[in-house]
Amino acid sequence: MAEFWKSLPxxxxxxxxxxxxxxxxxxxxWAVLGLVGAVIAFAFKALIVVGIAAAVVILVKKAAKS
Known part of the structure; x- marks a missing residue:
């Protein structure tokens, strides 16, 4: 490899x-930053979905009690 390097102009x-x-x-x-950004965006969307699902479960339980 050193010979090849020295042979280059x-x-x-x-x-x-x-x-x-x-x-x-x-x-x-940029590939690494794009991958990290995609993972963060996915985690953020997953947290939003989990939060909405938890709110729905809480509201359904309250509605079932009354």
Whole structure:
């Protein structure tokens, strides 16, 4: 691998490789942030559904008593 790296022209090592690394890192960062955002959104929606279901159960129990 070291031989391959040394065989590359200096402009490739100094310009092209860092740009490719930045583009890949940027895409990985946004993929991770998108995944985390999706998980948080799903958890938020699940909590809303559970809260609504709990309110319905409480209201049905109160209605059944009276």
């Amino acid at each position: 200096s402009w490739v090592r100094n310009i092209v490789v860092p740009i490719v690394v930045l583009v890949v890192a940027w895409n990985v960062l």
